[in-house]
Amino acid sequence: MRVFGLLWLMISMALTMPAAAILSPGEVLKDPALEQRARALSRELRCMVCQNQSIDDSDAPLARDLRLLVRQRLQAGDTDSQVIAFLTDRYGDFVLMRPRFDWHTALLWLAPLLVLLAGLGALIGAMRRRRDLAPETGAAPLSDAEHRRLDELLGNRPEIRSENPRTD
Amino acid sequence: MIAEIGHYALVLALGLALIQAVVPILGAQRHDARLMGVAGPAAVAQLAFIAISFAALTYAYVVSDFSVVNVYENSHSAKPLIYKITGVWGNHEGSMVLWVLILALFGALVAMFGRNLPATLRANVLGVQSLIAAAFLAFILGTSNPFARLVNAPLEGRDLNPLLQDIGLAIHPPLLYIGYVGFSISFSFAIAALIEGRIDAAWARWVRPWTLAAWIALTAGISMGSYWAYYELGWGGWWFWDPVENASLMPWIVGTALLHSAVVMEKRDALKVWTILLAILTFSLSLLGTFLVRSGVLTSVHTFAADPTRGVFILAILVFFIGGAFLLYALRAPQLKQGGLFAPISREGALVFNNLFLTTACATVFVGTLYPLALEALTGERISVGPPFFNLTFGPLFIVLLLVVPFGPLLAWKRGDALGVAQRLTAAFGAGLLGIAVTFAVVEGGPVLAPFAVGLAAYIMVGALIDIQERCGFVRLPFRAAMRRAGGLPRSAWGTAVAHFGIGVTLLGIVAETSWNTERIALVKPGEVIAINSYRLTFDGLANRQGSNYRDIIGRFEVRTDTGRPLGELIPAKRTYPARNTTTTKTALLTRGFSQLYISLGEPEADGSVTVRLYHKPLVLLIWIGTLFMVAGGVLSLSDRRLRVGAPQPARKQGSAKPSLQPAE
Numbered sequence: 119m120r121v122f123g124l125l126w127l128m129i130s131m132a133l134t135m136p137a138a139a140i141l142s143p144g145e146v147l148k149d150p151a152l153e154q155r156a157r158a159l160s161r162e163l164r165c166m167v168c169q170n171q172s173i174d175d176s177d178a179p180l181a182r183d184l185r186l187l188v189r190q191r192l193q194a195g196d197t198d199s200q201v202i203a204f205l206t207d208r209y210g211d212f213v214l215m216r217p218r219f220d221w222h223t224a225l226l227w228l229a230p231l232l233v234l235l236a237g238l239g240a241l242i243g244a245m246r247r248r249r250d251l252a253p254e255t256g257a258a259p260l261s262d263a264e265h266r267r268l269d270e271l272l273g274n275r276p277e278i279r280s281e282n283p284r285t286d
Numbered sequence: 287m288i289a290e291i292g293h294y295a296l297v298l299a300l301g302l303a304l305i306q307a308v309v310p311i312l313g314a315q316r317h318d319a320r321l322m323g324v325a326g327p328a329a330v331a332q333l334a335f336i337a338i339s340f341a342a343l344t345y346a347y348v349v350s351d352f353s354v355v356n357v358y359e360n361s362h363s364a365k366p367l368i369y370k371i372t373g374v375w376g377n378h379e380g381s382m383v384l385w386v387l388i389l390a391l392f393g394a395l396v397a398m399f400g401r402n403l404p405a406t407l408r409a410n411v412l413g414v415q416s417l418i419a420a421a422f423l424a425f426i427l428g429t430s431n432p433f434a435r436l437v438n439a440p441l442e443g444r445d446l447n448p449l450l451q452d453i454g455l456a457i458h459p460p461l462l463y464i465g466y467v468g469f470s471i472s473f474s475f476a477i478a479a480l481i482e483g484r485i486d487a488a489w490a491r492w493v494r495p496w497t498l499a500a501w502i503a504l505t506a507g508i509s510m511g512s513y514w515a516y517y518e519l520g521w522g523g524w525w526f527w528d529p530v531e532n533a534s535l536m537p538w539i540v541g542t543a544l545l546h547s548a549v550v551m552e553k554r555d556a557l558k559v560w561t562i563l564l565a566i567l568t569f570s571l572s573l574l575g576t577f578l579v580r581s582g583v584l585t586s587v588h589t590f591a592a593d594p595t596r597g598v599f600i601l602a603i604l605v606f607f608i609g610g611a612f613l614l615y616a617l618r619a620p621q622l623k624q625g626g627l628f629a630p631i632s633r634e635g636a637l638v639f640n641n642l643f644l645t646t647a648c649a650t651v652f653v654g655t656l657y658p659l660a661l662e663a664l665t666g667e668r669i670s671v672g673p674p675f676f677n678l679t680f681g682p683l684f685i686v687l688l689l690v691v692p693f694g695p696l697l698a699w700k701r702g703d704a705l706g707v708a709q710r711l712t713a714a715f716g717a718g719l720l721g722i723a724v725t726f727a728v729v730e731g732g733p734v735l736a737p738f739a740v741g742l743a744a745y746i747m748v749g750a751l752i753d754i755q756e757r758c759g760f761v762r763l764p765f766r767a768a769m770r771r772a773g774g775l776p777r778s779a780w781g782t783a784v785a786h787f788g789i790g791v792t793l794l795g796i797v798a799e800t801s802w803n804t805e806r807i808a809l810v811k812p813g814e815v816i817a818i819n820s821y822r823l824t825f826d827g828l829a830n831r832q833g834s835n836y837r838d839i840i841g842r843f844e845v846r847t848d849t850g851r852p853l854g855e856l857i858p859a860k861r862t863y864p865a866r867n868t869t870t871t872k873t874a875l876l877t878r879g880f881s882q883l884y885i886s887l888g889e890p891e892a893d894g895s896v897t898v899r900l901y902h903k904p905l906v907l908l909i910w911i912g913t914l915f916m917v918a919g920g921v922l923s924l925s926d927r928r929l930r931v932g933a934p935q936p937a938r939k940q941g942s943a944k945p946s947l948q949p950a951e
Contacts, residue, residue, distance in 0.1 A: 146807065161673075161674075162672075162674060164670045164672060169528070170526065170527075170528045170529065170670075170672065171526075172672065172673075175521050175523065210668065211668075211669050211670075212668040212669060212670055214669070214670060215670055215671075215672030215673060215674050215675070216672065216675055216678070217669045217670065217671055217675060222661065222667070223657075223661075223669065225653075225657070226653060226654070226657045226671065226675075227679075229649065229650060229657075229679075230646060230647075230649070230650040230653075230679045230680075230683060233645075233646045233649040233650070234642070234643075234646045234683075237642045237645065237646060241638065241642065245630070248624065248627060249627075
């Protein structure tokens with residue numbers, strides 16, 4: 119199914135993105151620390167006209183504009199969270215690759231934990247139930263035919279024969 | 287004419303599929319051997335008709351019959367022959383025909399190799415399998431006919447999307463489909479078992495080879511797709527947590543869980559109900575992937591609403607099969623008898639742990655993929671769930687799972703000794719610590735957690751070796767005796783160890799690539815040198831090159847070490863396809879050991895200079911080499927005599943009830 123998607127992704131990319139992204143050297147900031155922060159931020163921000171690409175990956179004009187914008191804000195002395203706030207004010211939460219934790223994404227963020235706990239709970243419940251049921255689910259008592267076969271195998275020594283193979 | 291034969295064959299296949307979906311199941315209900323006997327020949331004939339149809343479509347592509355819409359839209363007469371053939375499945379309609387072809391192939395294989403199955407089980411399995419085929423054949427004929435004609439045939443086609451004209455994508459989809467569709471067999475077996483209300487360890491033995499075969503193909507398919515994305519898309523990423531990737535990852539994760547739980551069911555007669563559920567879930571996720579990708583719902587809910595025909599049809603198929611399966615499961619599962627008991631610390635316990643974490647990981651991917659869609663549909667609010675979310679949630683779950691991997695195969699069935707196993711794993715812990723220490727000492731930079739991940743990888747790899755060494759006893763026993771034992775080990779034991787080793791290898795590749803990847807972006811003039819790590823690249827200038835249906839602008843880069851030793855030439859290109867007027871980036875790779883230099887070209891400037899994006903990716907090849915180990919492990923396991931398709935059942939088959947017998951104390 120991936121290929122269907124890739125195909126279709128490519129078609130949509132052909133519209134928004136003529137080729138793979140090349141961050142042009144002109145964009146790169148002189149200060150390496152600032153540039154590193156810009157790159158890290160770019161990976162957290164979505165290119166809104168692309169299919170699931172960060173502005174760091176995308177070559178769309180919008181992504182380029184956003185990359186420049188991020189760098190401008192950083193040069194103006196913004197902190198990372200101020201840059202993020204600046205962008206979400208303009209474009210909404212859609213621009214964030216890592217959704218914010220609030221009441222309508224709570225289920226999203228907590229889903230792994232909830233599923234894990236539910237799974238654990240179900241597992242413990244099942245084991246408890248199984249332990250309670252254990253005597254019933256054990257081997258069925260031998261039928262008469264099986265007793266005869268057992269006698270044969272044991273050479274008809276009745277002292278060894280037991281009524282039920284389970285004694286516990 | 288040929289296209290019409292193909293179309294007609296597809297209609298006939300639908301008719302046959304409907305017969306095969308009804309008659310054998312009725313026969314199984316009435317224990318009528320003649321009705322059940324319809325299944326086998328029908329399955330083979332269905333395959334034959336779909337194969338004719340597929341061949342007809344391929345023929346239309348090979349001779350470039352542009353009066354067929356599908357060929358006109360996706361092919362070009364100047365395209366190399368190989369891409370004419372692969373173009374058959376490089377589009378929606380053709381890929382659906384390939385989908386049903388593989389579905390029919392699996393059905394026919396069960397019909398041919400399943401002679402040792404109980405008659406009613408075989409009839410039910412083939413019936414359910416055919417019901418799936420009928421649904422998708424109806425989908426193709428009703429909404430996606432690949433044989434539709436144009437009244438006035440154009441002289442030239444519109445060409446295949448250039449990104450798909452690549453050998454990696456020639457093999458990727460068929461492998462992926464064998465994986466997805468292969469899980470339909472496990473699904474059909476699960477439904478058949480529910481219809482009959484009976485299931486035993488022998489069932490697991492019949493299902494496992496099919497599941498394993500599908501899993502092998504899916505593993506290889508995903509891996510190849512990832513490598514294709516890495517070298518073809520041109521920005522060096524190999525996994526993007528894109529919804530379409532997630533659509534293929536989800537069946538893989540649950541399929542992996544299914545493989546492991548089927549082991550417990552086969553060996554210990556336990557986890558039956560759960561295994562059935564996993565079999566249903568795995569194929570359901572394959573269907574869900576089809577829906578997600580085919581309906582356009584991923585771009586946005588609004589795209590889906592704009593042209594919903596295909597989407598609604600697949601949604602109906604989805605609801606019918608998944609809903610029907612779960613209904614049947616709810617009704618019948620409580621009747622299935624539970625088997626062998628086990629303590630929490632035991633091989634079974636470890637496999638349950640594996641299942642718990644794999645299904646949770648899958649649920650995480652599921653929620654992460656669908657949450658934005660649901661939120662948009664319910665509240666109209668749009669959010670993005672990107673790689674940072676998955677790395678934060680999926681990552682930790684997998685790390686916990688991986689910590690337990692070496693324990694699993696060393697624990698005893700029923701009741702294990704965790705402390706004893708930990709002692710036997712001393713060397714693995716040592717290797718892990720050594721890995722951490724060496725990484726801290728030798729490598730500079732990168733995330734703080736990276737050395738620990740390297741340690742985890744070393745621990746898993748050595749753990750897999752210990753598994754084999756413990757079984758053979760290379761230290762305890764004389765060398766020849768140990769060798770003899772190694773030769774006598776079941777292939778499935780080797781398979782487990784090799785596949786688990788592969789996980790460690792892949793992990794090492796992932797950690798190294800993500801932590802110590804170096805990037806250079808530069809505008810270079812001819813004659814200029816770019817340095818990256820210990821390599822020096824000299825740009826020799828741009829040139830033009832004409833291909834069969836494309837034009838290249840190539841850049842030549844001479845690679846040397848910093849001591850001046852020549853290593854070869856890198857020739858990345860910008861490739862333009864005039865038919866679609868699209869341009870793609872052809873990256874160039876230089877492999878040194880397991881690491882690669884990766885270079886892609888940007889837009890050339892008028893003065894002959896060009897922007898390049900250059901990476902040094904340490905150990906990146908291990909990512910895919912690890913998956914090759916996993917595939918090899920799967921193949922080894924599949925070749926185990928016990929699981930070989932059609933192999934006579936071993937004598938201990940009668941002992942399937944044995945594990946539930948408790949020893950008399």
